[in-house]
Amino acid sequence: MELPLYEKIYLDLLNQIETEQLKPGDQLPTEKELANQYQVSRITSKKAVEKLVQIGAIERIRGRGSYVSKTIPDLGTLDAKSKSAQRDLPEEEPNGLIALIIPDFFKDSFGRSIMKNIEKRCAEKSYNLVVKLTYGSQEEEDEAINTMVQLGVKGILIYPVNGQHYTNSILRLVLEGFPLVLIDRYLKGIPVCSVYTDNKKAAQNLTEFLFIQGHDHIAFVSPPEEDTSSIEERIQGFQSAYLQKGIAVSPDLLLTEMFSTLPTFEKSDEFHEDLIKLRKFIEENSHVTAFIACEYEIASVLAHVLKSLGKSIPNDYAIACFDHPGWFYNDMIFTHIKQDEAAIAVTSVDLLLQQIKGESVPVKNMVEFTLVEGNTV
Structure with missing residues (x-):
């Protein structure tokens, strides 16, 4: 099996000490310099240096750096142990x-x-x-x-x-x-x-699918999108599908104020508020015939509101969403984007x-x- 990079750096530095390219008392490059030299991260170079400290090959002096120890351990024995460890090394570190x-x-x-x-x-x-x-x-x-x-x-x-x-x-x-x-x-x-x-592509495909089914006025429902890349990209994909048809998306078609599915809020209070928002949105946008919900839970709340208004799904309204728990949760199987978890x-x-x-x-x-x-x- 191939050694981890930090082990390779450790063995290379150990070899330099053994061949006296680095002599007792010599200062080692800093962890940053080693990282640049070996083209690795600083945490990798740090692990290599820490291993040299553990075997006594180098010593650290606070505020000054790392130096080759004046009393070098038996590097021949250490080298034999390292080669043996390399033969027996698993693919990843255990435990x-x-x-x-x-x-x-x-x-x-x-x-x-x-x-x-x-x-x-x-x-x-x-x-x-x-x-x-x-x-x-x-x-x-x-x-x-x-x-x-x-x-x-x-x-x-x-x-x-x-x-x-x-x-x-x-x-x-x-x-x-x-x-x-x-x-x-x-x-x-x-x-x-x-x-x-690929949230943008997924939302665009879902919106285009609804267009193909004959829905010209589609709304998007989600939690607030600010600084949440997955929601932002789904909105962008929704808008892109409209632009492909040569239509600019009206801000009225975006309802991004759902909070009941977020872990920071009290479910009962926020669920009631979401019901009110959705009912108002539906009543004020009678031209809308289809919805894309940013997640399954919002789609379920939306379906509940539509049914309470005496509407039929899919005869009166279509609903599509991201993700779905499966048929055993409900006989209503939303058309959805299935992410490859x-x-x-x-x-x-x-x-x-x-x-x-x-x-x-x-x-x-x-x-x-x-x-x-x-x-x-």
Whole structure:
């Protein structure tokens, strides 16, 4: 098996000490300089230096740097042990910890399969998974990140809270080169590895499907889109489908004030408010015959309101959405975008493990989707 990058750097520096290219008392390059020299992250070069400290090959002097020890250990014995370790090395380090930080318990409609496949993939790679909830709070997210770093996790998977640009803790992890992957969305202006569905294309395809079915006036319903890339891109895809028909989207067709599905709000109060907003929107936009809901739970609330108004689905109104828990939840199967949760999970873990090994990874990683026809259009 191939050695991790930090192990290769460690062995190279050890060889330089053994051959006296680096002599006792010589100062080592800084971790930043080593990272640039070997084209790796600072955390990778740091791990290599820490291993040299552990065997006594170098010593650190606070405020001055790292120096080759004046009393060198038996490098021949160490080299033999390293070669033996290389022969027996597993694909990944065993018994390491990976953190998964999420806003709330994943829903059946989206996320539960992601969590299941993340745990499965971590187990396949001999890593243990530790999960922390943030309940949609940026403060809790900051605290969770700090806790996981102190716990000694090798890397962190984060499903960011809605409506954030970035937290200080995420920015710090990025600047330090700590292995990190964002799930379901990306953060603008922050070069951090992210894995998510091609939301713009998916929303455009869903809107075009409704156009083909004969609906000329389609509305979009979602939580607030500000600083939540997945919602923003779905709105962009919805608008793009209209523009393809040569029609500018009226702001009246966008209702982006649904709160009852967010983890930060009291469900009973916000659910009642959402019912009122939807009823008012339907009554004021009688020309609308189809809706795209940003998520399954909003589609369910919308269907409830339409039925309370004596409307039939799909005869009077069509509803399409993102994600669906399956037929066993309801005889109403929404036409929906099915995200590939297994691919999102496996890709996220694999990209995180590449970073743990010191490898560079792409920043934006989009996963394909499927449009599933139901009985609501």
